[in-house]
Amino acid sequence: MISQELNDSLTRVGKGSDAGEVLRRYWQPAALVDELEGVRPVVPVRLLGEDLVLFRDSEGELGLIGRHCPHRGADMCFGRLEDNGLRCPFHGWHFNRAGQCVEQPGEPAGSRMHEKIQSTAYPVVEKNGIIWAYMGPGTPPDFPALDCFRAPSSHVFAFKGLWDCNWLQAMEVGIDPAHASFLHRFLQDEDPAEAYGKQFRDTAGNTEIPMTKLLRDFPRPEITAEEADHGLKITALRDLGDGRTHVRITNQIFPEAICIPMSREMTITQWHVPIDDKSCYWYSMFTSFDQPVNKTLMREQRLKEHRLPDYAPLKGRHNNYGFDPEEQQRETYTGMGLDINVHDQWAVESMGAIQDRTQEHLGKTDVGIIRYRRQLRAAIAAVKEGRDEDLPMYGGLDLATVFGPVSNDSIAQDGDWERAAQEADLQRRGACSWDAKV
Numbered sequence: 367m368i369s370q371e372l373n374d375s376l377t378r379v380g381k382g383s384d385a386g387e388v389l390r391r392y393w394q395p396a397a398l399v400d401e402l403e404g405v406r407p408v409v410p411v412r413l414l415g416e417d418l419v420l421f422r423d424s425e426g427e428l429g430l431i432g433r434h435c436p437h438r439g440a441d442m443c444f445g446r447l448e449d450n451g452l453r454c455p456f457h458g459w460h461f462n463r464a465g466q467c468v469e470q471p472g473e474p475a476g477s478r479m480h481e482k483i484q485s486t487a488y489p490v491v492e493k494n495g496i497i498w499a500y501m502g503p504g505t506p507p508d509f510p511a512l513d514c515f516r517a518p519s520s521h522v523f524a525f526k527g528l529w530d531c532n533w534l535q536a537m538e539v540g541i542d543p544a545h546a547s548f549l550h551r552f553l554q555d556e557d558p559a560e561a562y563g564k565q566f567r568d569t570a571g572n573t574e575i576p577m578t579k580l581l582r583d584f585p586r587p588e589i590t591a592e593e594a595d596h597g598l599k600i601t602a603l604r605d606l607g608d609g610r611t612h613v614r615i616t617n618q619i620f621p622e623a624i625c626i627p628m629s630r631e632m633t634i635t636q637w638h639v640p641i642d643d644k645s646c647y648w649y650s651m652f653t654s655f656d657q658p659v660n661k662t663l664m665r666e667q668r669l670k671e672h673r674l675p676d677y678a679p680l681k682g683r684h685n686n687y688g689f690d691p692e693e694q695q696r697e698t699y700t701g702m703g704l705d706i707n708v709h710d711q712w713a714v715e716s717m718g719a720i721q722d723r724t725q726e727h728l729g730k731t732d733v734g735i736i737r738y739r740r741q742l743r744a745a746i747a748a749v750k751e752g753r754d755e756d757l758p759m760y761g762g763l764d765l766a767t768v769f770g771p772v773s774n775d776s777i778a779q780d781g782d783w784e785r786a787a788q789e790a791d792l793q794r795r796g797a798c799s800w801d802a803k804v
Contacts, residue, residue, distance in 0.1 A: 367723065367724055367725065367726060367727070368723045368724065368726075369724065370724055372723075372743075373720070373721075373722070373723045373724065375743075375746060376534055376723075376739065376742055376743070376746075377532050377533075377534050377643065377720050377721075378643055379414045379415055379533065379640040379642065379643060380414070380415040380642075380643070381414075381415070381416070384746045384749075384750075385534075385742065385746065386414055386415070386640075387502075387746075387749050387750075388621055388742065388745045388746055388749055388757070389414060389621055389622065389640065390414065390501045390502035390503075391502040391503075391507070391749070391754060391757060391760075392500075392502070392507070392620075392621055392759075393491075393498040393499070393500050393506065393507070393509065394413060394414070394498065394499050394500070394501065394637070394639055395496045395497070395498055395499075395526070395637050395639050395647070395649040396411050396413055396418075396420060396430060396490060396496075396497050396498060396499040397409055397411055397420050397496075397497045398495060398496060398497070398524055398525070398526055398649075399492055399495050399496065399497060399524070400495070400524075401420075401675070402420070402421075402422050402497070406447060407421060407422035407447070408420070408421040408443060408445065408447055408452070409421075409443075409675075410433060410443045411430065411433075411499075412641045412642065413499060413501070413639065413640070413641065414501060414640050414642075415640070415641075415642045415643065416432075416486070416501070417432070417433040417434065418430055418431065418432060418433050418486070418488070418499075419431060419432070419433045419442045419443050419445070419452070420490070420497065421445075421447060421452050421463070423447070423450050423451055423452075423462075423463055424447075424448075424449075424450045425450060427463055428463065428490045428491075428492070428497060429451070429452070429462070429463025429464070429465075429487070429490070430463075430487065430488045430489075430490045430499050431452070431461055431463070431465040431485045431486060431487045431488075432465065432485040432486035432487070435454040435456065435459060435485075436459075436467070436483050436484070436485050437454065437456065437457055437459050437483075438456065438457075440454055440455070440456040442454060442461075442485075445461075449469075450462065451463065451468065453469075457470070457471075457472050458470070458471040458472055459480070459483070461485050463487070464487050465484055465485035465486060465487025466483075466484055466485075466487075467480040467481075467483035467484065467485070468480060470483075488500060488501050489506055493509065493515055494514060494515065494517070494519055494522040494524060494651060495519070495522060495523065495524030495651070496524050496649055496651065507759070507760070507765070508765045508766070509765065510596060510619075510759060510765040510766075510768035511765065511766050511767070511768055511769050512596075512619070512625070512635060512768070512769070512770065512771070513625075513633060513635070513653050513655075513769075513770060513802060514625075514633075514635040514651035514653045516769075516800070516801070516802065517653050517654070517800055517802070518800050520658040520659070521653060521654040521655075521658055521659055521799075521800060522651055522652065522653050522654070522659060523651075523652040523659040523661045523664045523665070524649065524650065524651050524652075525649075525650050525652075525664070525665065525668050525677075526647045526648060526649045526650070526677050527647065527648050527668075527672055527677050527678075527679055527707060527711075528641075528645065528646075528647055528676055528677050528678040528679065529645065529646055529647070529648065529679075529711055529714060529715060530644070530645050530682070530683070530715050530719065531644070531645065531646065531714045531715045531717065531718070531719055531720075531721075532640070532643060532644060532645075532646065532719060532720040532721065533622060533638045533639065533640040533646040534622075534638075534721075535714045535717050535720075535721045536638040536646050536648060536714050537618075537622045537623075537624065537638040538735050538738070539710050539713055539714055540616075540618075540624035540626065540636060540638070541591075541598065541600055541616070541618045541624060541734035541735060541738055542731070542732065542734060542735060543587055543589055543600060543602035543614060543616060543731070543734070544585075544587055544589065544602075544731035544732075545713070546581050547581045547582065547584070547585035547587070548585065548699055549699065549700065549706075549709045549710070549713055550581065550699070550706045550709055551578075551581065551582050551698065551699035552578040552582070552697070552698055552699075552704070553582075553696060553697050553698065553699070554696075554697060555576040555578045555579050577775070580604065580606075580612055584604040584605070584606065584612065586604075587602040587603060587604050587614075587731070588602070588603045588604075588605075589601065589602050589603075589730075589731050589733050589734065590733065591733045591734040591736075591737040591738075593737070593741075594617070594771065595758075595759065595763060595767075595768050596617060596618075596619045596620065596758070596759065596768055596770075596771050597617065597618040597619050597620035597621075597623075597738075597741065597758055598617065598618040598620075598734060598737055598738060598741070599615065599617055599771065599772070600615070600616045600617060600618065600734045601613065601614070601615055601783070601787075602614040602616070603783055606777075609779070609780075609781075610777055610778065610779055611777070611778040611781060611783050611786075612775065612776075612777060613775070613776045613777070613778055613783040613786055613787050614627070614774075614775050615627070615772050615773055615774055615775075615776075615787050616773055617770075617771040617772075617773055618734065618738050619635070619771070620741060620745070620757075620758035620759060621742065621745065621758070622637055622638045622639065622640075623635060623636060623637045623638070624636050624638075625770075625771055625773045626773055627773045627774045627775050628652065630774075630775070630794070631654055631655055631656035631657070631794075632652055632653060632654050632655070632656075632659075633652075633653050633655075633773045633774075634650050634651070634652055634653075635650070635651045635653065636648055636649065636650045636651070637649045643719075643720060644719040644720060645719075647677070652664065655794050655795065655797070655798045655802060656797075656798075656799070657799075671705050671707065671708070679707070679708065679711055681702070681703070681708050681711070682711070682715070683715065687700075687702045687708055687711070687712045688702050688703050688708065689701050689702055690702075690703075700712065741758065744756075745757050745758065769804040770791075770804060772787065772788070772791045774787060774790050774791055774794065775790075776789070776790035
């Protein structure tokens with residue numbers, strides 16, 4: 367259990383809030399590049415409790431500025447995309463991508479008032495299907511050399527989904543290896559060859575054991591969490607009872623991302639991005655070490671479960687997450703279908719908009735969550751005391767050397783699980799069609 371004061375400190379994201387000020391010092395996913403396709407590349411963005419508008423100007427450059435015109439608050443999402451900027455239809459005030467007002471056509475001739483009018487504006491960049499925003503002070507940091515950023519666009523597929531809950535509980539489900547044996551338990555095993563683009567549908571390591579069976583049969587992993595340059599390295603070991611050990615390496619990437627193995631050829635790097643205190647988007651980057659990603663198929667798979675334009679899931683509280691008691695008896699542990707995103711969504715949304723951690727009881731398998739909260743608390747203290755250099759991936763660390771991270775499933779034949787995980791990673795990278803060497 368923790369105090370209400372500490373729970374508020376770890377979860378609230380508005381300007382000036384404890385966690386919010388930490389998150390603002392890192393690049394945040396703001397939108398998918400797909401959202402700006404079409405004849406009018408202008409979309410609303412609500413990020414860290416701030417209402418913004420994202421647009422691509424006539425030079426093809428991106429701008430992210432305040433959603434409400436500084437004149438009288440009209441909605442700039444309906445602005446005219448012209449003259450290399452965004453013009454408010456109310457009185458014609460025109461803003462460039464830096465948020466500077468450059469024209470007030472209704473004001474007296476020769477007026478220089480516009481020079482003093484500045485909308486909120488944040489730097490934005492594109493990386494492998496996602497548009498990223500930096501909302502913090504000073505010069506934006508570099509991006510680390512994570513696999514999802516190093517891989518060519520052909521080998522990365524990006525998608526997102528809306529969850530009605532606080533970002534922290536959404537992120538914490540991804541650093542909890544124990545839950546996969548229960549929440550994602552399938553009572554029947556599919557042919558892995560027919561399960562492209564689906565998590566936990568591969569075989570385990572270099573065996574013929576379906577991951578679904580292994581997770582089902584061995585529900586008591588030994589879990590460790592170690593600090594790393596990127597955040598935390600989390601290892602889950604499952605003793606198979608015959609001298610072999612299944613090794614699953616996952617990661618927390620500070621401040622609110624995870625990196626987990628999806629299959630032997632693919633990883634998922636997923637950010638849990640606060641819209642505000644009570645809702646968030648997950649942004650996933652699926653990175654292939656083998657063939658180019660089949661983006662059409664993966665998008666079709668996910669659009670069967672989500673609606674546009676807000677990427678809200680079709681299952682939720684409103685329809686009991688598709689719960690089917692007969693399915694729960696014969697097919698899945700949850701009775702909520704085969705999409706594990708729905709399972710996670712139910713778990714984190716059912717906690718309430720902001721989980722009441724004054725009533726929780728963490729166990730030994732929650733070591734990753736415990737270690738992460740300590741890191742977040744330390745980061746909050748560092749920001750309050752003006753020690754930004756003490757934040758993870760700050761302090762003069764060369765982010766070009768923050769590779770990976772290693773995220774895979776492997777089988778140790780002799781108990782040396784560290785060597786087994788490393789060899790599996792090197793084998794995958796060595797056969798990679800793009801430069802994935804570390």
